[in-house]
Amino acid sequence: MNKFCTLTNNGFNIDTTGRVGHCCIQKRDIRVDWNTVDDMNAWYKSNSWLNTVRKDLESSIENTACESCWHNERNGRESKRHRVNQQYGSTDQSIRHLDLRLSNKCNLQCKMCSGGFSDQIANLALELKANGVDNDLLRSIPSTVDTDVGRLLDLVLDLPDLQTLRFAGGEPFIMPEVEEFLYKLVERGKTDLEIEFITNCTSAKTRILQTLEKFRHVELMCSIDAVGAALEYQRYPARWQTIERNFVRMYNSRCMVGLTPAVSMLTYHNMPEFFAWANQFPQARVSYNEVDYPSFLDFRLIPLDARTEFYKQFAAVEFIDVNTNWRTFQTKTMYEHRQISTTERSLLQHYSKDIWDYRCNVEFLAAYPWAEELL
Numbered sequence: 001m002n003k004f005c006t007l008t009n010n011g012f013n014i015d016t017t018g019r020v021g022h023c024c025i026q027k028r029d030i031r032v033d034w035n036t037v038d039d040m041n042a043w044y045k046s047n048s049w050l051n052t053v054r055k056d057l058e059s060s061i062e063n064t065a066c067e068s069c070w071h072n073e074r075n076g077r078e079s080k081r082h083r084v085n086q087q088y089g090s091t092d093q094s095i096r097h098l099d100l101r102l103s104n105k106c107n108l109q110c111k112m113c114s115g116g117f118s119d120q121i122a123n124l125a126l127e128l129k130a131n132g133v134d135n136d137l138l139r140s141i142p143s144t145v146d147t148d149v150g151r152l153l154d155l156v157l158d159l160p161d162l163q164t165l166r167f168a169g170g171e172p173f174i175m176p177e178v179e180e181f182l183y184k185l186v187e188r189g190k191t192d193l194e195i196e197f198i199t200n201c202t203s204a205k206t207r208i209l210q211t212l213e214k215f216r217h218v219e220l221m222c223s224i225d226a227v228g229a230a231l232e233y234q235r236y237p238a239r240w241q242t243i244e245r246n247f248v249r250m251y252n253s254r255c256m257v258g259l260t261p262a263v264s265m266l267t268y269h270n271m272p273e274f275f276a277w278a279n280q281f282p283q284a285r286v287s288y289n290e291v292d293y294p295s296f297l298d299f300r301l302i303p304l305d306a307r308t309e310f311y312k313q314f315a316a317v318e319f320i321d322v323n324t325n326w327r328t329f330q331t332k333t334m335y336e337h338r339q340i341s342t343t344e345r346s347l348l349q350h351y352s353k354d355i356w357d358y359r360c361n362v363e364f365l366a367a368y369p370w371a372e373e374l375l
Helices: 040-046 048-058 064-074 080-087 119-130 149-157 176-187 206-212 229-234 240-251 268-278 308-315 324-331 342-356 369-373
Strands: 011-014 019-021 097-100 164-167 194-199 217-222 256-259
Touching: 040 048, 048 064, 064 080, 119 342, 149 176, 176 206, 217 240, 229 240, 229 268, 240 256, 268 308
Parallel strands: 011 097, 097 164, 164 194, 194 217, 217 256
Antiparallel strands: 011 019
């Protein structure tokens, strides 16, 4: 069976810890000191690890680095590989689609995140440790190469075939290096690009939005998982009124806007309300992600007796513009259930009591009383 993925030939990702790979969901642990690289494309074509993945997929071998896609495909779901193969057609080995995560600078402490993707979580981890609370919130911050970001961005500016440039983080709307790089692209006349932002909608700077509108095509992928209190809990200390106000500003700009909710046990029951809100914005396509790491946030752990009303409500939801996985979710996935493991129970007890209740608007069991059965 064909396992080819176009991103192995023209996609490239650099995450907040400096790890590199063909895409953001690929498992890998290689880093580059960009101060030693003169030509990013030449390095991209010659790197032995990237080439091994390319050759495996071209030979219909499921390289384990791409397990996320294989998992979705085995379960009858659309994978990222499916999407990009439809979206991008070129097979030449040249960086065309670059996904940059320049830092972990963020303003939220999302429950499914870690210090590697949010400096606010990193700060919380250190504060907890100073107060005698052991935690693993720094689990995604391995050692990094001290690279001059300016040097990295100069290499990006020299890429001759670049078509798509994605910024995530962290939160790109509050990263000064992202803002300055956008200005540099405009100054050099490199506006015939597709720009993508993955944003939590906590910020919508007018100057950045005006700059983005100078590019050929811009897509703002908004990480809004729920509405009201459910969003505020999962993405503490976000405020729903601020998120909604900024989203409306983005939606009314000349940028294309989409919604990319992450469904976890914390937002599962809010999905009918979420779609009642999202359907007010028919031009915003709703994608679908599941929180499977950390696994104790998997919605499948929710007790079956706490789902009866949800099944009735969500089965009646009408979709306007969604990816195909939502229809599978509505007819099959939302009914899936599994028992919590001993390790997951212990971790959920630890996180809910020692970390989430340490600083939040409401205690975990007050917000999710059905979870007492899991603890």
